[in-house]
Amino acid sequence: MLAATALSVVFLRDLFTIVMLFGIYSLLSAGFFVTMDAVDVALTEAAVGAGVTTVLMLGTLALTSRKEKISRTPPSMIPLGVVVVTGLVLVYGTLDMPSLGDPDAPIHQHVAPRYIEQSYEEVGMPNIVTSVLASYRGYDTLGEVVVIFTAGLGVLTLLGIGGDDRHRVRPPEMAHHLVLRVISRAMIPLILLYALYIQFHGDYGPGGGFQAGVIFGAAIILYTMIFGLAKAEQLISPLFLRYMMGVGVLIYGGTGVLTLLLGGNFLDYDTLAHDPLHGQHYGILAVELGVGITVTAVVISIFFYFTGRGSQSGEDEQ
Amino acid sequence: MIADNLPALQVVVPLLAAPLALMLRRGIYSWLLAMLTCVVTLAMSIALLSEVMSGGTITYRMGGWAPPWGIQYYVDTVNAFVLLIVAAIGTVVMAAAPTSVASEVRADKQSLFYTAYLLCLAGLLGIVITGDAFNIFVFLEISSLSTYILVSLGNDRRALTAAFQYLIMGTIGATFILIGVGLLYMSTGTLNIQDLAMRLGPLSESRTVQAAFAFTTVGISLKLALFPLHLWLPNSYAYAPSIASAFLAATATKVAVYVMLRFFFTIFGIEFSYEVMPLGTVLLVLALLAIFAGSLVAIFQDNIKRLFAYSSVAQIGYMILGISFASQTGLTAAILHLFNHAVMKGSLFLALGALFYRTGGVNLANFRGLGKTMPWTMMAIVIGGLSLIGVPLTVGFVSKWYLVLAALEQGMWPVAFLVLAGSLLAVIYVWKLVEAAYFQSPDDEAAAVREAPLALLIPTWVLVIANIYFGIDTSLTVGVAETAAMGLLSSGGAP
Amino acid sequence: MSSTLGLYNYWIVIFLMMVGFYVVIAHGNLIKKVVGLNIFQTSVFILYITMGKVDGGAAPILDDAVTVYSNPLPHVLILTAIVVGVATTALALALIVRIREEYGTVEEEEIHEQDESL
Numbered sequence: 001m002l003a004a005t006a007l008s009v010v011f012l013r014d015l016f017t018i019v020m021l022f023g024i025y026s027l028l029s030a031g032f033f034v035t036m037d038a039v040d041v042a043l044t045e046a047a048v049g050a051g052v053t054t055v056l057m058l059g060t061l062a063l064t065s066r067k068e069k070i071s072r073t074p075p076s077m078i079p080l081g082v083v084v085v086t087g088l089v090l091v092y093g094t095l096d097m098p099s100l101g102d103p104d105a106p107i108h109q110h111v112a113p114r115y116i117e118q119s120y121e122e123v124g125m126p127n128i129v130t131s132v133l134a135s136y137r138g139y140d141t142l143g144e145v146v147v148i149f150t151a152g153l154g155v156l157t158l159l160g161i162g163g164d165d166r167h168r169v170r171p172p173e174m175a176h177h178l179v180l181r182v183i184s185r186a187m188i189p190l191i192l193l194y195a196l197y198i199q200f201h202g203d204y205g206p207g208g209g210f211q212a213g214v215i216f217g218a219a220i221i222l223y224t225m226i227f228g229l230a231k232a233e234q235l236i237s238p239l240f241l242r243y244m245m246g247v248g249v250l251i252y253g254g255t256g257v258l259t260l261l262l263g264g265n266f267l268d269y270d271t272l273a274h275d276p277l278h279g280q281h282y283g284i285l286a287v288e289l290g291v292g293i294t295v296t297a298v299v300i301s302i303f304f305y306f307t308g309r310g311s312q313s314g315e316d317e318q
Numbered sequence: 319m320i321a322d323n324l325p326a327l328q329v330v331v332p333l334l335a336a337p338l339a340l341m342l343r344r345g346i347y348s349w350l351l352a353m354l355t356c357v358v359t360l361a362m363s364i365a366l367l368s369e370v371m372s373g374g375t376i377t378y379r380m381g382g383w384a385p386p387w388g389i390q391y392y393v394d395t396v397n398a399f400v401l402l403i404v405a406a407i408g409t410v411v412m413a414a415a416p417t418s419v420a421s422e423v424r425a426d427k428q429s430l431f432y433t434a435y436l437l438c439l440a441g442l443l444g445i446v447i448t449g450d451a452f453n454i455f456v457f458l459e460i461s462s463l464s465t466y467i468l469v470s471l472g473n474d475r476r477a478l479t480a481a482f483q484y485l486i487m488g489t490i491g492a493t494f495i496l497i498g499v500g501l502l503y504m505s506t507g508t509l510n511i512q513d514l515a516m517r518l519g520p521l522s523e524s525r526t527v528q529a530a531f532a533f534t535t536v537g538i539s540l541k542l543a544l545f546p547l548h549l550w551l552p553n554s555y556a557y558a559p560s561i562a563s564a565f566l567a568a569t570a571t572k573v574a575v576y577v578m579l580r581f582f583f584t585i586f587g588i589e590f591s592y593e594v595m596p597l598g599t600v601l602l603v604l605a606l607l608a609i610f611a612g613s614l615v616a617i618f619q620d621n622i623k624r625l626f627a628y629s630s631v632a633q634i635g636y637m638i639l640g641i642s643f644a645s646q647t648g649l650t651a652a653i654l655h656l657f658n659h660a661v662m663k664g665s666l667f668l669a670l671g672a673l674f675y676r677t678g679g680v681n682l683a684n685f686r687g688l689g690k691t692m693p694w695t696m697m698a699i700v701i702g703g704l705s706l707i708g709v710p711l712t713v714g715f716v717s718k719w720y721l722v723l724a725a726l727e728q729g730m731w732p733v734a735f736l737v738l739a740g741s742l743l744a745v746i747y748v749w750k751l752v753e754a755a756y757f758q759s760p761d762d763e764a765a766a767v768r769e770a771p772l773a774l775l776i777p778t779w780v781l782v783i784a785n786i787y788f789g790i791d792t793s794l795t796v797g798v799a800e801t802a803a804m805g806l807l808s809s810g811g812a813p
Numbered sequence: 814m815s816s817t818l819g820l821y822n823y824w825i826v827i828f829l830m831m832v833g834f835y836v837v838i839a840h841g842n843l844i845k846k847v848v849g850l851n852i853f854q855t856s857v858f859i860l861y862i863t864m865g866k867v868d869g870g871a872a873p874i875l876d877d878a879v880t881v882y883s884n885p886l887p888h889v890l891i892l893t894a895i896v897v898g899v900a901t902t903a904l905a906l907a908l909i910v911r912i913r914e915e916y917g918t919v920e921e922e923e924i925h926e927q928d929e930s931l
Contacts, residue, residue: 002859003825006832006852015844022848029855037872037883038862041891045858048899053851060844060906064913079839087831093501093529094823107864110507111386112884116873126875128885129892137889139380139389143444143456144893146333150437150463151900153340157430157467158907210896246337253334256326266326268382302903309910452890459897466904475915479924482908486837486846489901493854496894500857503887504864 002028019057026050040129040208047214052299055221059306124277125284130208134284138267142252145291152245152298159305160238184226191219199292200285209288213295220300229307241301248294255286324369325378325391325447328362328401329457331355332440336433345428349416352432356409359439363405367398371801377449385449386510392449394809396653396802400446400576403660407568408439411664414777415561418671422559423471431471435565437464442573449511451499451585454577455492458541462488465570468562469554480553487550491540498534501526502585514585515809522590531595534581541574544638545608548631555627560671563623567630568664572656575637579652582641583806592644601642606736608635613743617750622680625747626666629706632740633659636721639737643724649803650796651720657795658705658713661788665781666702669695672770672778685751687760691767694775696755698782703748705785708741712789716796822863829856841921843912847905854898861887861894 005025012018026049033042119131133141199212224232256267264271269283320327335355339348370376370393378391393401412435423431441461445454466488470481503509505526506517521527536547543551551571555563582591591597612632619625633655640652670680672695677684688696705714718737725734760767769775788795833856836849865887873885913919916927 002829003832006829006856010832010836010840015842018845018848022851025852026855029859032859033862036862036866037870038865038888038891039872039874041858041862041888041895044892044895045855048895049851049855053899053902056903056906057844057848060909063910064844064919079835082838083831083835086834087827089529089532090497090827090830091824093526093532094820094827096525096527097504097820097823105504105864106507107504107887108507108867108884111509112507112886114387115885116882120875128873128875128882129888132885132889133892135381136383136388137381137452140450140453140456140889140893142333143453143460144896146336146437146440146460147456147463147897147900149337150434150460150467151903153430153433153437154463154467154470154904155907157427157434158470158904158911161424161426210892243341246340249337250334253330256330257334260323260326265379265382266323266330267380270382302907305907306910452893456893456897459901463900463904466908470908470911475912476928478908478912478915479928482843482905482912485901485905485908486850489850490834490837490853493857497857497860500861500864 002032015061016058019054019061022057023050023054026053040127040211043211044214047211047218051218052214056302056306059303063306063309122276123280123284125281127208130284130288133208134287135269135280138269138283138287141287141291142256142267145249145252145294148294148298149245149249152294152301155302155305156242159309160301180226184222188219188223191222192216195219199288209291210295213292214299216292216296217299217303220296221303224303224307229304233304236300238301238304241297241304244297245294245301248290248292248297251290251293252287253290255283255290259283321365323378324362324366325376325393326380328359328366328447329440329444331362332359332436332443336436336440339429339433339436343426343429345420345423345425345432346416348429348432349412349419352415352436353409353412355436356405356412356439359443360402360405360409363398363401363443366393367402367798370395370398371798386508386513389453390449390510390512391447392511393447394802395798395805396579397446397576399653399798399802400572400656401443403572403657404439404442404446404569407660407664408435408565410777410780411561411565411568411668413780414564414668414671414774417771417773418561418675419559421675422473422561427471431468431559431562434464434467434471435562437461438468438565438570442569445573446576450509451502451511451514452509455496455499458492458495458577461570461573462492462541465554465566468566469558471562472557472559474557476553477557480550480557484550484554487540487547491537491547494533494537494540496537498530498532498537501530501533505530511580511585515587518586518590522594527586527590528595531586531591535578535597538574538578538581539604542571542578542638543574543631543634545604545611545631545635548608548612548634551631552624552627555630555667556621556624560667560674564664564667564671567627567667568660571630571634572660575634575641575652575656579641579649579806583649584809588644588807598642598644601638602733605635605639605642606733608632608638609736609740610743613740613747617743617747619747620681622682622685622751623667623670626663626670629744629747630659630663632744633663633706636717636737636740639733640721640724643728645724645727646800646803646807647720647727648724649806650799651717651724653802654720654795654799655717657799658717658788661713661781661784662702662705665698665778665785668774668778668781669698669702672774675774676767676770682750682754685754686758687755687765689756691760691765692769694779695770698775698778699755700748700752701782701785703744703751705789707744707748710789711786713785713795714789716789716792720796823860826856826860826863829859832856843909843919843921844906847902847909850905851898851902854894858891858894861891 030042030046123131195212195216259268259271262271269280270276272279272282342348376393380389441457444457466481466485540547609632612628616625616628637652637655640648705712708714708718722734833849833853865884867883870881870883871879873882
């Protein structure tokens with residue numbers, strides 16, 4: 001099924017359909033991840049891949065055009081050749097790979113067992129993925145938050161400032177649909193609550209800062225779509241968001257600096273309390289909060305900037 | 319406390335300064351913060367290098383966890399040297415920034431520029447200092463994404479397409495590296511570089527490892543702009559704001575060369591890379607192609623930023639050539655050229671930035687009569703050009719010297735000859751500029767142009783003087799490069 | 814030996830990766846390129862996650878009832894990679910919007926033509 005979806009992207013010209021198909025591809029992957037026991041990843045892929053990415057692409061389509069033009073030059077064989085060679089090299093590489101699911105594969109020895117066997121004693125939480133993500137490899141996750149921050153910076157730089165005012169067309173508000181208004185007024189707080197749950201429950205079940213941030217952002221996006229950009233910007237000003245983007249990173253990094261000041265290495269949470277396990281707990285709580293704040297701010301900002309940049313008319317392409 | 323945590327702070331300081339820079343909305347405040355950060359970062363890199371040179375390798379555990387369960391920072395001579403290069407260029411270029419950026423980037427985007435610059439700096443430093451393969455990927459993306467932003471801030475609309483093209487090619491490269499790292503992880507169960515080195519030793523027959531090698535090489539080559547994967551470079555350097563071009567041209571590809579060195583010599587090991595895989599030959603051929611194609615195309619460029627961008631493709635060819643020899647001298651040449659090229663191109667692009675500041679263009683036409691109207695700027699360009707050619711008393715000569723020596727050591731007389739031939743091509747395009755500047759008179763508009771402001775001239779000349787100084791007194795740079803090369807050659811895991 | 818069957822999974826993933834890769838390099842429409850890039854990257858994630866599965870294992874959340882767990886490390890790496898991917902996509906799409914404003918098109922060929930004529 002994944003293959004069929006992917007292939008159809010190659011051959012279709014209607015970009016809207018392609019984006020939808022990509023959303024399906026992403027959701028199918030998320031389902032696959034669940035069968036592979038990767039529940040955190042599935043949640044993130046669903047929220048981020050099928051959710052955020054698809055929304056952004058649709059936004060871009062609204063601002064550009066819907067159909068791919070037919071190329072005037074005949075397609076060359078070079079790309080196909082490159083792809084075939086690359087694929088063959090990869091297949092060559094698989095010939096020595098261990099079988100799917102083989103518990104004796106090298107990947108499961110050495111590093112992974114310690115996480116599984118000792119993370120509860122050393123970090124103190126059931127979700128091993130969170131232990132690794134926020135503590136053992138917490139520095140990578142700091143890098144990840146910075147990546148999100150950079151994306152927010154980038155969209156701010158490209159779309160947040162400038163743009164031709166005469167081109168600006170506000171997307172039609174849907175506020176006059178009574179049903180939508182009522183339902184969303186009820187749903188949005190629930191979604192926000194769910195986001196908070198995911199944020200703080202990430203130690204025990206799938207979840208954590210990223211997923212929570214995306215869901216939180218989604219609630220605000222829903223609000224914006226129904227009630228219009230102007231009202232949403234009154235509720236949460238873009239300037240506030242700009243600060244929040246940075247605040248999350250500073251909280252994360254600041255936790256690390258704090259551990260330095262307390263005599264440990266950077267991001268060594270053991271130093272944060274008398275009992276190392278409590279320290280770990282506080283540290284992870286803090287950094288996940290930082291992640292959640294930055295992700296929320298960036299997701300909302302990106303949506304605001306894309307919607308705020310209207311174009312002449314949506315459908316001026318054949 | 320600072321001394322113990324120096325490796326972490328080296329990256330964390332610019333990393334955390336970035337969001338602060340974003341919050342300071344006026345460009346000049348962001349610049350002040352950025353400048354301060356750069357100076358502190360430079361001081362730290364100097365401290366690290368001297369510590370490594372006297373005391374040996376430094377390691378640091380992030381989060382207090384022992385590797386390979388946690389991420390480890392690993393500093394030996396070669397990466398301490400590269401840290402210094404990146405930090406030094408970052409600082410000097412930043413010193414020239416306010417004047418140039420104020421004229422090229424609109425006021426409300428200036429603090430965004432400095433934020434992206436700091437992120438790029440932190441990203442590059444993070445790539446160099448880490449001892450974890452996946453951590454390299456994360457910081458690679460930090461530096462890449464911020465680079466795309468920097469390029470896109472250029473005021474020509476072609477900056478946008480250049481940034482997009484770079485984004486696509488860069489992401490493909492990063493994904494290839496991710497695939498390679500994944501395959502390595504699959505074969506060994508670890509991500510720590512030193513650990514990988516040990517575990518890969520007995521695995522040289524594994525086809526998975528060979529595929530991993532292929533993917534990481536292609537991915538890194540894309541980031542390096544090794545011919546023929548260099549297509550993103552000319553446009554990105556040409557249309558980015560001048561300060562961005564100066565910073566990127568002098569640092570980004572150097573860091574990619576370092577990653578290549580780390581993967582080939584430490585992780586895969588010299589026997590695997592050169593004997594099991596035909597790396598030496600492949601690199602040799604591509605390097606020579608890069609040198610000639612880059613130099614030839616440069617000759618025909620009218621946009622001088624693009625000319626020097628193609629010249630960079632050629633210079634990267636020289637570095638890869640040194641690596642292809644896999645010898646002490648060859649590696650010394652390559653590592654030396656990391657420093658020398660950074661100094662050369664840094665000064666050239668800063669000088670071009672000054673030219674753009676005064677004349678609003680960087681085409682050949684803008685060079686007419688420049689010898690009279692902007693003598694100091696032009697002299698900086700001339701010296702940079704002489705260095706590219708490899709004239710004695712400039713750093714360029716020192717690199718070429720070691721390169722030729724390395725070729726001769728291997729008995730490759732034709733290659734040595736080709737290196738010298740490449741220099742002749744450089745003469746042609748440098749002469750183009752000299753002729754326009756000194757032997758043609760400016761038209762009326764150009765004649766009114768004054769010399770560049772001191773704010774731009776001083777940083778440029780700092781690099782020019784470095785160019786000459788390190789071309790004459792090579793003990794420092796060659797000494798470090800030789801130690802680094804020795805360290806690399808012995809760092810691979812024994813089979 | 815189930816080795817071929819075990820490899821079959823990997824080959825499907827490789828096929829998916831190559832489809833995405835092809836779209837990126839062969840198509841001229843910028844938005845399609847970005848979609849292709851995403852398919853390429855998502856397929857790489859599938860590769861990593863497939864590596865991490867252990868037969869009879871469960872999701873790596875500690876539970877007294879479970880004895881065998883699937884490997885948590887690939888999950889962590891891919892979580893990071895997904896985020897990096899969406900960050901890149903957001904930037905790419907923002908660039909496309911600006912390119913459309915400046916050039917009036919998002920087809921690579923047409924952009925080239927406009928630049929060549931300068």
